[in-house]
Amino acid sequence: MMHLDDMALFVEVVKAKSFRGAAEALGMPNSTVSRRISMLEKALGLRLLHRTTRRIELTEAGQVYYERSKRIVEEARLAHLELGDMLAQPTGVLRASLPVDFAVTYLAPLVAEFARLYPGISFEIDLTPRRIDLVSERFDIAIRMGEPEDSHLIARPLARLVPHLYAAPSYLALRGEPISPQDLGRHDCMGMIREGHWMLTRGDSQCEVPVGGRFHLNNVGMIKRLSTLGLGVILVPEEIVADELASSQLQRILPDWQGKPMPVYALTETRLLPAKTQRFIEFLREKLASKR
Known part of the structure; x- marks a missing residue:
């Protein structure tokens, strides 16, 4: 199978009517053009060009090959243009x-x-x-x-989201607001199933806090919803509770402390x-x- 590059080179040689003209148009050495056309003829087993001291002329086989190659090279050029359009404006x-x-x-x-x-x-x-x-x-x-x-x-990787602590004003009015991570031990903390502790950091400080509560779920949306109903403290990225914070259904607590960053991929x-x-x-x- 011939390489499309060799077909395109042959078409340029025919259009320029000389190896030198094609070489100048393509910015490559004249010897390279001549060598590649000779290799193409050898691979095909047919002479495509009559070479003279002044110009080249197509053989009968060369005329057939040129007509076919010209269409193929043009189709390939159009395909590349279309792909370029798709990259600029994907569909x-x-x-x-x-x-x-x-x-x-x-x-x-x-x-x-x-x-x-x-x-x-x-x-x-x-x-x-x-x-x-x-x-x-x-x-x-x-x-x-x-x-x-x-x-x-x-x-x-797309981002790393940092979890913070949140609770509903109604929950805090009933249970009080924690002033240290250790205070979370006496609060209802809602987390994922099998989540028995939260790792919290503040600058260089770090502490592992045992947490528990009446609810352990496997759905963040349900955890968030129950928290807005005043049923406990949650540790989630701000991006998850943006609407609830804007509407004051939740508020941030222990603002100096944060959870382990959560990667998004x-x-x-x-x-x-x-x-x-x-x-x-x-x-x-x-x-x-x-x-x-």
């Missing part, structure tokens, strides 16, 4: 799996902004915490919080991504970084 369906609460609270405005920037992209969005199979389920991308579990996927099955997915990852990375 297609972007299938994304997003974490429920982070998506609804925080990512939704960003997705809307991205959609306005790229009107040629449509979206199929799956809000789920489950582990998806990017290959068999044909997802382009999954956004996940926490360290990635599947080493077979390509994980691209974009997971893909391969490093070779279509333009729509590349642009989405770049957009989220830029936006998430600017909001830190």
Whole structure:
């Protein structure tokens, strides 16, 4: 199979009617052009050009090869132009799996902004915490919080979210506001199932606080909702409770202390991504970084 580059070079030689003219147009040595055309003829087993001291002329085989090659090279050029247009203005369906609460609270405005920037992209969005199979389920991308579990996927870091402590004003009016991390031991602290302690830091200080309460769940949205109803203290990134803070349903407590930063990753099955997915990852990375 001939390389497309050799076809394109042959077409340029014919158009220029000389090796020298083609070499000057392409910015390569005249000897290189002559050698590559000779190698092309040898590979084909046919002479394509009659060479004279002043000019070149097509053989019968060369005329046929030129007509075919010219169309192929032009089609390839148009294909590259179209791909360039797709990179500049990507199109297609972007299938994304997003974490429920982070998506609804925080990512939704960003997705809307991205959609306005790229009107040629449509979206199929799956809000789920489950582990998806990017290959068999044909997802382009999954956004996940926490360290990635599947080493077979390509994980691209987007941000690191810092958890803080929050509680409803009604809960604090009833139970009082903690003034130190150790005070959390006498409070109802709502966390994920099997979460028996919180690691908190303040500058260089660090403490591990045993926590407990009546509720242990596996859904951040439910944890957040129960906290707004006055049922306990939660440790989550501000991005998750932005609306509840704005409406004063929750307030921050122990403001000098924070939890362990939570990474956010974009997971893909391969490093070779279509333009729509590349642009989405770049957009989220830029936006998430600017909001830190």
